[in-house]
Amino acid sequence: MRVEQYLRSSAERYGQKEALVAGPVRLTYGEIDRASDRLAAEMLHAGVERHDRVLVFMDNCWEAVVSVFAVLKAGAVLSPINPSTKADKLAYILNNSGATAIITQGRLIRVVDEAANQAPALAVRIAAGFEEASPEGYFGFEDILADDSGIELPFAGIETDLAMLVYTSGSTGFPKGVMMTHQNVDAAARAITTYLENTSDDIILNVLPISFDYGLYQLLMAFRTGATLILEKSFAFPQVILNRLNEEKVTGFPIVPTMAALILRMKSLKPGMFPHLRYISSTGAALAPAVIEQLRTLFPDVRIYSMYGLTECKRCTWLPPEELDQRTGSVGIAIPGTEAFIVDDDGAMLPAGKVGELVIRGPHVMKGYWQDPEATAKALRPGRFEWEKVLHTGDLFHADEDGFLYFVSRKDDIIKxxxxxxxxxxxxxxxxxxxxxxxxxxxxxxxxxxxxxxxxxxxxxxxxxxxxxxxxxxxxxxxxxxxxxxxxxxxxxxxxxxxxxxxxxxxxxxxxxxx
CATH class of the missing domain: 3.30.300.30 (ANL, C-terminal domain)
Structure with missing residues (x-):
């Protein structure tokens, strides 16, 4: 399935249902579907072509949600960019990706202009946040959505086309663009929503940047299942966010370990304060066992999912909540429809208890790094079968006798x-x-x-x-x-x-x- 079909299908099934709450703005599936159609049509009219790369350089706002689906409906490749990115890095990404268009917002215009001076391929700029005249050289986001002329979008493509080019921050050097097809994205989203048991009744609160794949997938998975997404800009004011859990009757709350640490510092929180909350998920780094235990005490009726993943395949493993007690420190097993195993330096599979590199096999594995064959060859290597390549994560793990995985370290983090x-x-x-x-x-x-x-x-x-x-x-x-x-x-x-x-x-x- 192509990713924009998530929105189209949910608009057909739940057209009048509230899909998105972003600050004071509340939009239905039907409204987002129509708005993204208009934006996609304008991009195509302005010269964006199928397979072109389009940057979405915005914070967590409703306009960013519309933009994500508009890019995909136009048959282009989405590249979400963190709004704190500075001009030099943005210019590098523009040039490396060969992006022909960027969608941004008013407060970031200066950064875009500075970067664009170094990026000759950038032809189309769209800016939100201007109720009146948009800046010179920009199409106005609001003007585009106000156009009520008829829309008929051409064929966007197939599921093996690139859907996203996600730039990793990288531990050294320049960021690398991770190439994910619609098929890759859908395989990951399908697997995660399966074990989280997401349905159209879920209300998911997301403070994670949608420029970060963990945050972006909250949007994609919510729209895939017809759920409601509460989109907040950050976790800068934890008490405000936790109040929103009850105000919006939130059922799902994705976090990262640093958020868990902030939550556990809050002396005002008591067990049972969030009666609607069904699950908390965490990835980004493994939660320390002591942190998991404290979260379970504070959220006694909430299922806590400890997970591990990489941008290169979105999610690698998940730990079923019922295994938390007997699998202390584990990040679980391979997500549904995939395989994870541990190998030595020669690529031979290792038995339980032995430390080696984690390798991932499945339909969610990236196609490679954009214009970086050397890095691609290092990460994607021949698997056990002639027809495949598998993802070498660069992370050291060991497994127990039942196949549950335990993170040890990054290969290059080991201290002698x-x-x-x-x-x-x-x-x-x-x-x-x-x-x-x-x-x-x-x-x-x-x-x-x-x-x-x-x-x-x-x-x-x-x-x-x-x-x-x-x-x-x-x-x-x-x-x-x-x-x-x-x-x-x-x-x-x-x-x-x-x-x-x-x-x-x-x-x-x-x-x-x-x-």
Whole structure:
């Protein structure tokens, strides 16, 4: 199924149903379907062609939702861009993708103009947020939707066409464009909505940027099932968002681990405060076991889904909520319709208990990185069968006897100290078990004796004042000697990636700069 068909089908079945709530704006499926038809028609009229790349450079707003489906209805390739992206990076993405069009909003015009000066292929610019005249060189979003002339869109394409070009922030160098076909996207969306048991009765609250694939898929999955999406701009004011859970009778709440940490800091929350909430899902990084236990205490009647995924295949694994007690620390099993297994450096499959690289096989795996054959060849390698290629994740895992998977570390995160290999994740899980700590990261730092020593960088929980000795003593009780951090540094906050993960790369840079 092509992704724009999610909207068309739901508009046919639930045309008058509320599909989207974004601030004060409430739109039905029928209204979004008609608005996206108009925008798609205008893009085609302005010169956008099938398979062209179109950037959607907006925050979480109703106009972005309309734009996502309009791009796909036009037969073009959607490239969602984080609204905090600066001009130099935007120019790189424009040129790398060869984008011919961009849809943006008023406050980002200056960034677009600066980037566009370096991107000669960009021909069509559309801007929202101008009730009167739009800026020179831009089509007005509101003017386009106000046009009530007849619309007849041409054939958009087939499901093996590219649907999305999602740029990963990347740990080093320039971002890479992940190529996902409609078939890839639909396979992932179908699998996730299956295990989440999503239906048209669901009301999903999303604060995650729809420029981030986890946030974007909340929109796609809601529209695939005919559910209602409550779209918020951020989690900057947690109490406001949590109030919305009850105001809108929300049933599904996707989060990332940093959001979980903020929620658990809130002393005003009590068990049973959210009677309509059916599930909480988390990905981006594995939730520490101590965090899962605290969430379960606070949300006793809510199903908590711990998941693991990559932009390159959207979702890899999920842990059935009923397995939380007996599979502490696991991120579960392969999502429906796919396979996940662990291999050694030679590509041989490993038995239970052995640590190796996780490999993903299935219809949700990307087609490769845009114009980057070297990176594509490294990630997509021949599988066990002659006709296929499989995704090498670059992440180290082990499995138990029942096939449940446990994240160990990124292959390049492993720290060698005292002649031993240490997974920072294992140390961080112990740190998160301290109630006095709300955020933690462990890095290797140069040491004249050890070569590399472990350093813990932590954020104290509100009202807590742990000392370095407290932290080291706690770790000593729960870890082997070689895994106990030699140094502890306290900070007010830890740097995050665009997707909300604690960024080891940025943290390492601050250490090297002596900040």
């Amino acid at each position: 100290t005292r002649g031993e290999k240490v997974s920072p994740k294992e140390v961080e899980n112990v740190l998160y078990a301290m109630t006095e700590i709300s955020e933690a990261a462990v890095l290797g730092v140069s040491d004249t004796v050890l070569g590399s020593a472990l350093k813990a960088i932590v954020v104290a929980a509100p009202g807590a004042n742990p000392s370095e000795k407290d932290v080291i003593r706690h770790c000593s009780r729960h870890l082997e000697d070689f895994m106990v951090p030699k140094q502890v540094e306290f900070r007010d906050a830890l740097p995050k990636t665009e997707s909300g993960k604690i960024s080891r790369r940025l943290l390492q840079q601050t250490l090297e700069a002596g900040e």
